[in-house]
Amino acid sequence: MALDLRGPICEEQNGEPVVSRPKAPYSQKLAAQLAVAMPEMGWSICEPLFMPLLLELQVPDSLLAICWVISPAAGLLLQPCVGALSDKHGRRPFILLFGLMAVVGLTVTPLLAEVADKAVARPLAMVAFGFADVSHDMLVTPTRAQMNDVFDPDTAETRCAVVGGIAKTFAMLCVILLSREAAFLVVAAAAFLATASQLLGRKEDAVAESDRLAELETADARRPRIYPVGFWQLWLLQCAGWLSVCTWSFYFTSVWAEVKGARSSASAGFEPAVREATGYLLLGSFVFLAAGGFLHRLSGPSGICKDEWVALFASVFVMMSTLIACCLAHLNSILYWLAAALVVLAMPVAYQILSNTPFKWLESQPGFDATQRGWLTGIFNTTLAVAQAFTAVLSGPIVAAAGGRLWAAYAAATLFDALVLLLVLVMRLVTPMSPSPRDLGGNRR
Known part of the structure; x- marks a missing residue:
């Protein structure tokens, strides 16, 4: 079931598209807010802790540069694609995919410092970094779109801001109060719970969502891509x-x-x-x-x-x-x-x-x-x-x-x-x- 199943429905009035926003159930609103917390929480834990770990593992400077370029390169290519595909197939599959990638990256990372063979630990560190960094960035598009699916613009803006603030403060407190390993694992557990919340919902809603997405895909095929003025x-x-x-x-x-x-x-x-x-x-x-x-x-x-x-x-x-x-x-x-x-x-x-x-x-x-x-x-x-x-x-x-x-x-x-x-x-x-x-x-x- 895609969590945006009660998201915007496009109808026509006087030949013009009119968007209605049916009221979303509480489970969808809760899941959307938990999901939108993941990018800020991930960035806030990785910024102070990932680079010291890579330096501790003696990752060469040339490979460090590659680490930092992986996510931007992926974002330039995939952000619009993920957004367009989530319009057709729902936000949930992409939030689950990138959320689980983030959990894997955050969980594996603290274990690498304990690996005795640094030659083995270095490539694993780069993979873990890539998983976490790419997933946190890619989550922004489907989670933010999902918030606007289930909330009006003013409410979506305020709740995204507050939830992001809570996530950032939580991650910063983990960094300061816990050991590096514990901080990563606590945030990984929180990311897992936020990702799992996407499974909330009723089975009968999945049928309605499937029909709605089919209608939107048909309508989307008739509409050109339009950028608002400004x-x-x-x-x-x-x-x-x-x-x-x-x-x-x-x-x-x-x-x-x-x-x-x-x-x-x-x-x-x-x-x-x-x-x-x-x-x-x-x-x-x-x-x-x-x-x-x-x-x-x-x-x-x-x-x-x-x-x-x-x-x-x-x-x-x-x-x-x-x-x-x-x-x-x-x-x-x-x-x-x-x-x-x-x-x-x-x-x-x-x-x-x-x-x-x-x-x-x-x-x-x-x-x-x-x-x-x-x-x-x-x-x-x-x-x-x-x-x-x-x-x-x-x-x-x-x-x-x-x-x-x-x-x-x-x-x-x-x-x-x-x-x-x-x-x-x-x-x-x-x-x-x-x-x-x-x-x-x-x-x-």
């Missing part, structure tokens, strides 16, 4: 935002050590600086969680930002400012504490907007075809793959060209963000965004 503006903004997040999270603890004057891991101040940086990340995870609860007050007609475009533009600007502050934090104490404040208070809020607002914008566009929700969600999520690829392939040479100064990667990401913001402003002037139905006082459901 889609590529938000795509560029999201790409810039993800590049900032990827670069920031990949280098932050080491950059902070540089700020504290400990450029080498052999320096006496390196470990204390890394612990301080980790403390800031933990505090930021609580802000990330809190921001999910008031995200609806930041974007949309009733929010501080009057629409999602403005909110996303502002979030990229905040991320750019945070990266600049981190680059300059070593100059004086004012910039130092400004950088710390932005990392703890501003970056998590901008991250929430980046992760959720584009999908809410998509749902509110005139003529949005919900039978193509997975496809468009997948196209949006290629921004994550592009950003990861840039970070993996280009940040190393940039740092090397700057004499090993890690903040150079932040400076490069800042320049990219500035160029994207300028380009999007020009595109906005040339092609104004279409007003959404809610702005016109309409109701598309």
